[in-house]
Amino acid sequence: MELSRFHSAVDQISNDYKSSGIEGEFNALVANLNSLAANPGNPQVSQTFKDQLDTFRIKLEVSALNTADGDLLDTLNHLELRTHVGSELFLQIRKVLEENQLTPNLAATAIEALRQKTTEKLNLITAVDQAFKKLQIDYWSLSEGQTEMLISLPIEKETKTLEDLAKEAKDWHRICDVVSETFDSERNRVTIRTVASGSILLYLAAVPPFIFGVAKCLKGVNQILGEVIKMKELCRQLSDSNAPTSVLQELDVHNANKAKTDLEQLAITLVDEHYKGNDQGRKNELKTSLSIALQRLSHKLAAGAKVNLRLAPPKKPKIEEGEQPTEAQAVELEKIEQFEKVQVEVNASKAALDFAAHATELIAALPAPSAENVEIPTQ
Numbered sequence: 001m002e003l004s005r006f007h008s009a010v011d012q013i014s015n016d017y018k019s020s021g022i023e024g025e026f027n028a029l030v031a032n033l034n035s036l037a038a039n040p041g042n043p044q045v046s047q048t049f050k051d052q053l054d055t056f057r058i059k060l061e062v063s064a065l066n067t068a069d070g071d072l073l074d075t076l077n078h079l080e081l082r083t084h085v086g087s088e089l090f091l092q093i094r095k096v097l098e099e100n101q102l103t104p105n106l107a108a109t110a111i112e113a114l115r116q117k118t119t120e121k122l123n124l125i126t127a128v129d130q131a132f133k134k135l136q137i138d139y140w141s142l143s144e145g146q147t148e149m150l151i152s153l154p155i156e157k158e159t160k161t162l163e164d165l166a167k168e169a170k171d172w173h174r175i176c177d178v179v180s181e182t183f184d185s186e187r188n189r190v191t192i193r194t195v196a197s198g199s200i201l202l203y204l205a206a207v208p209p210f211i212f213g214v215a216k217c218l219k220g221v222n223q224i225l226g227e228v229i230k231m232k233e234l235c236r237q238l239s240d241s242n243a244p245t246s247v248l249q250e251l252d253v254h255n256a257n258k259a260k261t262d263l264e265q266l267a268i269t270l271v272d273e274h275y276k277g278n279d280q281g282r283k284n285e286l287k288t289s290l291s292i293a294l295q296r297l298s299h300k301l302a303a304g305a306k307v308n309l310r311l312a313p314p315k316k317p318k319i320e321e322g323e324q325p326t327e328a329q330a331v332e333l334e335k336i337e338q339f340e341k342v343q344v345e346v347n348a349s350k351a352a353l354d355f356a357a358h359a360t361e362l363i364a365a366l367p368a369p370s371a372e373n374v375e376i377p378t379q
Contacts, residue, residue, distance in 0.1 A: 001071060001074065001201065002194045002196035003138075004137065004138040005194075008139040009071050009141075010075065010125055010132065011132075011139060012064070012068075012072055013065065016063055016065050016085060017122040021059065025059065027115070029049075029093070032049040033049065033108035034105065036104040056090070056093070060085075060087055061087050066087050070142065070310045071141065096110045096111055096114060097111075144315050145314040146312050147208050147211045148203055148204060148211075149204040149206055149309055150203050150307070151204065152307075153200040155200055168200075171300070174292075176190045178286070180213070182213055182274055183209050183210060183275075184207060184209040185209075188206070188209075190210060208338055208339060211342055213270075214307065214349075218297075218349035218351075219348050220266040221297055221298050221301065224266065225351075228362055228365045228366075229358050234251075235248065235252075259298070263295055263367070264291045268287050271287045295366065302359050302362035304356040313340070316333075
């Protein structure tokens, strides 16, 4: 991840830790559990424990980290912090209490262990944040109304050349260019916002219609790849159960070109539904172009590439009760509605399966990528 993005994520985690008072709430919880152990059956002590636990729960449930996405979510996942913040942390606390509900002293010991692990991690985050601030590391995150596409390309150390990178970039340019023409009537340029290391991370700045189009393509491709995996598993089960050879042969014939046919049909459907141009000849060309782009995208995903679509919706304008929105406010409301529609498609575009775990069989089932000298017709 690019350093300024990482700093922004770390800062948000650190601020949440300090504002929610997690360490103090943990200490109070341990003290109340010890008091329960020393005063069994005392209703006042029991109520104090329940009230403080409820206060702790509310603080964690309103944490902004519960709805983290983009770089913030990536950071929480990469640093294994999800179970130490927000609602996920309270689930850990509740689990400990349920496992030791008859023995408050053992619950106190287990909660103390969880406190130490949690505060150790979050204090390190705070220390990193403070160091970054002293070093004057910039912050960066999506501003309201911005959208982007993150492409993560897996790469083993010292295995690729600049020529390989150039070919990879050209492939993604072809994919993006065709998607842009299909879904964005204004053909806004898709530009590079940031390039970062890790694997190879390409952050592309793009308009909402393009993000909507990529989401539509991903949704369809993910479904087709998922069906390939399920069909391969079905064939394996039939083979293991000694199904007749004729049945297996019919399935092989059925599966041989299914992915290619499905990708071609997906391209036709997407162009028919979303292309706004009036040139019928160009529309037919675009169906071929998008089919090839979807085949390329399928190979990329099967080989381990990941695409992450991100949006930062515009802020909703304040409109007094009983008043009509101004012209400027109406424009903002329309933008928000557009973002909401795009977000629905983005949510639906996330893969349910790990394609990299099935890379060999997926690539074998997909049509071979177009030869390097075959260009996708674009305008």
